Amino acid sequence: MDQFFAAVEQRDRPELRGRPVAVGHDAPRGVVATASYEARRFGVHSAQAIQTAKRLCPGLIIVEPRFHAYKEVSAQIHTIFHDYTDLIEPLSLDEAFLDVTENKRGISLAVDIAREIKARIKAETQLTASAGVSYCKFLAKIASDYRKPDGLCVIHPDRALTFIDQLRVERIWGVGQKTMEHMHRMGIFTGRDLRQASLAHLTREFGKMGRVFYDFARGIDERPVVSEWERKSVSCERTFAEDLTTPAEAEAVLATTATELERRIARSGFEGRTLTLKVKYADFQQITRSLTQDQLLRTVAQLLPLSRQLLAQVDLTPAHPVRLLGLGVSGSVGDVEKKFQPRPEWKELELEFLPW
Numbered sequence: 001m002d003q004f005f006a007a008v009e010q011r012d013r014p015e016l017r018g019r020p021v022a023v024g025h026d027a028p029r030g031v032v033a034t035a036s037y038e039a040r041r042f043g044v045h046s047a048q049a050i051q052t053a054k055r056l057c058p059g060l061i062i063v064e065p066r067f068h069a070y071k072e073v074s075a076q077i078h079t080i081f082h083d084y085t086d087l088i089e090p091l092s093l094d095e096a097f098l099d100v101t102e103n104k105r106g107i108s109l110a111v112d113i114a115r116e117i118k119a120r121i122k123a124e125t126q127l128t129a130s131a132g133v134s135y136c137k138f139l140a141k142i143a144s145d146y147r148k149p150d151g152l153c154v155i156h157p158d159r160a161l162t163f164i165d166q167l168r169v170e171r172i173w174g175v176g177q178k179t180m181e182h183m184h185r186m187g188i189f190t191g192r193d194l195r196q197a198s199l200a201h202l203t204r205e206f207g208k209m210g211r212v213f214y215d216f217a218r219g220i221d222e223r224p225v226v227s228e229w230e231r232k233s234v235s236c237e238r239t240f241a242e243d244l245t246t247p248a249e250a251e252a253v254l255a256t257t258a259t260e261l262e263r264r265i266a267r268s269g270f271e272g273r274t275l276t277l278k279v280k281y282a283d284f285q286q287i288t289r290s291l292t293q294d295q296l297l298r299t300v301a302q303l304l305p306l307s308r309q310l311l312a313q314v315d316l317t318p319a320h321p322v323r324l325l326g327l328g329v330s331g332s333v334g335d336v337e338k339k340f341q342p343r344p345e346w347k348e349l350e351l352e353f354l355p356w
Helices: 004-012 050-056 067-082 110-125 137-146 157-165 177-185 191-196 199-206 208-216 247-268 300-311 333-340
Strands: 021-024 032-035 061-063 088-092 095-098 131-133 152-154 233-244 274-281 286-292 322-330
Touching: 004 021, 004 032, 004 067, 021 050, 032 050, 067 088, 067 095, 067 110, 095 137, 110 131, 110 152, 131 137, 137 152, 137 157, 157 191, 177 199, 191 208, 199 208, 233 247, 233 274, 247 300, 247 322, 274 300, 286 300, 300 322
Parallel strands: 021 061, 131 152
Antiparallel strands: 021 032, 088 095, 233 322, 274 286, 274 322
């Protein structure tokens, strides 16, 4: 979907149409969830600090998120998807992969299905969507972003390498800011440059992701569309308006966080034995600490003492203040640590604002 949260707000509030809008919580440490295209012309974008966005665009209108409304629209869109296929892998409220190799309508060309879905979304929700069509997830995702808004882009297998050759490496899945800078230092700026690097070199520089980059540069992505995911962890976290500088402050926050985590565990029915503490410092350095128990972790009485043990392993002083704390329960240490890591996923930022 195009500028999804902002588009829903502009649809439902005509006075916002054509104006620069950012959806997010207007607070000292609030962030932009979605910006309208009018706001993006000023450099406003998702995951940006609200205060930065307001400086870039003095006339910016900040709209508090209405997740219930976005979820309702998302359900409408997924109903349309299911008219064509049940092989749907959601990435977020407004984005999904669809495998239409065999589809319910018997339509032979995927591009024709994409046109139909786009038209139905427009007719039934009054919102626009962009679609990418290709033979693998990697290229389909890039294609979906290529001609926004209201775009439709097809990358045929015969033209895949030509397309990848001109692609900037920062457009490739898994290439964040630091990886991009590393690649640039290596002289890698485009897909063509990336394909010139050997597998051994990329693996040495990027570990397991080196193999992924090697394959993507050749148009190889064998990941299937997965319609169901097994929950591996439950977590919650809190970013503070003012940094924490003492263990006593952090312990008070952990009591509230453990209570919220108990509620989420009960609501989800999840069962896990590993508790992980996530800490993000004021300089954005992030660490995790974990403990695994013999019994299932469900209650504050279990979670809070363990979280305090983990906190004792953390350097928290006025010279090393903390901006975020999180707790998560998983079946294994790796599961929840993956949950807490910045994930190289394709998804428009979705924020959950907790009542703290």
